[in-house]
Amino acid sequence: MTDETSTDLSAPARPVARRTGAALLLRVVPPGLYAGRAHVLVERSYLVSTRGWMSVISGFFEPLFFLFSLGYGLGQLVTTVDGPGGPMPYAAFVAPALLAASAMNGAVFEATFNLFFKFKYAKTYDAVLATPLGPVDIALGEATWCLIRGGLYSAGFIAVMLGFGLIGSPWALLALPACLLVALAFAAVGMAAATFMRSWHDFDLVQLAVMPLFLFSTTFYPLSVYPGWLQTVVQWTPLYHAIELMRALTTGYVGWGALTHVAYFAVMVVVGVVVASRRLGKLLLT
């Protein structure tokens, strides 16, 4: 924080996007952009979802189908795989990975497709901004709704894992908060990415990022399958950290390394939120 902060605070609260030299926090949350009423937007999302409940409910089944197919179908082709604590049954290996992947998919889908639609076509946010709410209320409200929805899916999936005996440690209690952190990180980055999109064609680029992450981040097979240099590349990708974290929590082989994963997602959250609110403020107020 520099001297400039104090001069900025004393300045009248103007909703101006460009404020050179202001402190980072004030550029992220200029006073006029936040009305403290983000919960109203959550309420709106809830009301909308009660009318399209089918698409909300069905989101839970996708990872479940994958779990049945992979765990019990493919699992019979493979007896054991190398997990965190040595060889383990395939179903127990793949389930935490699917949990992480579904947290990512849900968050990215909600944050990109839905945000872009409301922003560009339904003009929902233009209407919202005609009320006392500001862009930061929008960003916070949408992110919160993302988390509520993602949290429900994750909780359901963890319950199914428990029912099938795929959880081997009380550490799994932390899997739900971990899922929320992962979802928040992907939602923040997804939201930031959505503000750069021009048309539906750009969503293919989202697919281009999410699809390889889902397939190659050691979801279906251990890291040791890759040659050395590729292992390093995979270890830098976000879903890899999510999967490692979940696998550690459900098997109980938790070390200090888990904090690295948490830190990775904390950085993602900060970067995503900063970029998303700045971009939203700029796009919506000009």
Add this chain to the structure above:
Amino acid sequence: MSAQTLGPWRAALIAVEHHWTWYRRNWRATVISNFLQPVLFLLAMGVGFGSQVRQGEATGGHPYLVFLAPALLVITAAQNAMFESTWAVFSSFKWQRTYLAVVSTPITPAQVLHGQLLWIALRLASGTAAFLGIAYALGAITSPSAVLAVPFATLAGMAFSAPVVAYAATREKPDSFNAIFRFLVMPMTLFTGGFFPLSQLPGWVHPLAWLTPVWHGIELARGATFGTLRLLPALGHVAYLSALVALGVALGRRYFRRRLAV
């Protein structure tokens, strides 16, 4: 409504030309979902996951990559058919209203449907052919008779596409499409013998799988690739798939006429 003045083939080809004109400018937008996605899937599951699988009875004595490739061809066709038959059709009715513009010319609603289906079939055939080429380059195709998998996969895709197009023509809102994907396409992808033999699933699932076009397509494609296809079962699969196409076309003609005829 003007009287029909165009021959059926000419009208369908004009409709195809319409799609082609759009596609020529926008094909880049479809490359990733139609083409790159199945290739990545083949790499991750066939090569990556396959490295964990012991070659044996379950995979018909083949390496997992070779076992998976023909089935993935059919699954890809069905998934592409899904998108081409729901959102694209719905949009032509409701958002872009292209169908409404087309029927103000001498082309009839039934011909619009035929053109749309012909276009989807061409997309499926070209997509699967390209995928087959990549699979060959990856060493997943070991027999020249695998070429037959392209028409089989296209037929299976159309057996799914035609009824779905008819269904999409009755919709006023696109809400149910995501549910179709999750409750029809995903189970068809995962539980019909593509990634592992059907025999590993409990018995009550088998009859459900037999109803799906994907299962028949996979039987045909795998049989053609491995040279294990017998004439009678093959005819049975083809007949079932053709019946689904015919049913879809019949329903589609009815719904297209109802929605487009003035």
